[in-house]
Amino acid sequence: METLLLDQDAVEAGAQTTDVIDAVERAFAAYARGDVQMPPKSYIELPQHNGDFRSMPAYLRTEDWEAAGVKWVNVHPDNPTKHDLPTVMGTMIYSDPETAFPLALMDGTSLTRLRTGAAAAVATRHLAREDATSLGLVGAGVQSYTQLDAIAAVRDIEKVVVSDVDEAAVAAFIDRYGDSYDVREGTIEEAAECDILSTITPVTEPIVHAVADGTHVNAIGADAAGKQELADEILRDATLVIDDYEQCTHSGEINVPWSEGLLTDEDIHAELGDIVVGETVGRTDPDEITVFDSTGLAIQDVAAAHVVYEYAAETDIGTPFSFVGSER
Structure with a gap:
């Protein structure tokens, strides 16, 4: 039996957008039902290198399949300027739960980007207005691409307003999507007037101070303690939905006001999985503001890896290699 080596191209080919969204939604449902094992994300801090490693293992069982794996990922902000390397790099080991055989070793960087977009799409499916047609993006990096691709799979997006201090990044985004959508550069305030808003920046001080009713x-x-994109007032007044209590209170969008006592358990409406399985209602008023605090869960990586592996196995993409020897 051989292990599949799946590089960035193979992962992107195998991660069909709608399939990943559906798999990630199933992962949230499994989480709500208690059909997952997901130890807390562990960190190795490397201040001498201005970076860290993160280990994210998980197992989940859905009605149709089960999957297990672990993602080893870093965040090293100095990499692009000092080493000509990405800030974030990840490696995913995808294993057979029955035998523990490593079915695939795959690029976790693109997998992370794709499952993050899928998680936003799941939240958008359950929390955004049905008639939402405009998307605001604060941040024009690579994650903005998967946000648009995934969200457009669950809502009929026509207009996109993108805001970023990096003019080249905005220009690249418009060049890529300008023929498919009504895309224009705007201020943060203009992006926040859209029906749906995705904020995808690494800031540690809020940069979005108001959003339109119904957004x-x-x-x-x-994704770390001390980071925050939305003003406290937005978080306090919105219908607040989180992906995971421990991660969000520690390192999600709510972590700063939470640590300061400005937000409490009473301010959290639900975890997304509870809404997916129908235990809690999502949006109830077209004018209410809803916020999804997405920290990224290991079950999302495993669910996305399942989609990629199944596609790769069926279509003969990737490179098989002998990784585990026979028992002697």
């Missing part, structure tokens, strides 16, 4: 916000950028 759904996917707060993506905060």
Whole structure:
């Protein structure tokens, strides 16, 4: 039996957008039902290198399949300027739960980007207005692409307003999507007037101070303690939905006001999985503001890896290699 080596091209080919969204939605449902094992994300801090490693293992069982794996990922902000390397790099080991055989070793960087977009799409499916047609993006990096691709799979997006301090990044985004959507550069305030808003920046001070009535916000950028994109007032007044209690209170969008006592358990409406399985209602008023605090869960990686592996196995993409020897 051989292991599949799946590089970035193979992962992107195998991660069909609608399939990944559906798999990630199933992962949220499994989480709500208690059909997952997901130890807390562990960190190795490397201040001498201005970076860290993160280990994210998980197992989940859905009605049709089960999957297991672990993602080893880093965040090294100095990489692009000092080493000509990406800030974030990840490696995913995808294993057979029955035998523990490593079915695939795959690029976790693109997998992370794709499953993050899928998680926002799941939240948008359950929390945004049905008639939402405009998307605001605060941040024009690579994650903005998967936000648009995934969200457009669950809502009929026509207009996109993108805001970023990096003019080249905005220009590249418009060049890529300008023929498919009504795309224009705008201010943060203009992006926040859209029906749906995704914030995907690494800021540590809020940069979005108001959103329009009825807007759904996917707060993506905060992934460590001290980061925050949305003003406290937005978080306090919105219908606040989180992906995971421990991660969000520690390192999600709500972590700063939570640590300061400005938000409490009473301010959290639900975890997304509870809404997916129907235990809690999502949006109830077309004028309410909804916020999804997305920290990224290991079950999302495993669900996306399942989609990629199944596609690769069926279509003969990737490179098989002998990784595990026979028992002697």
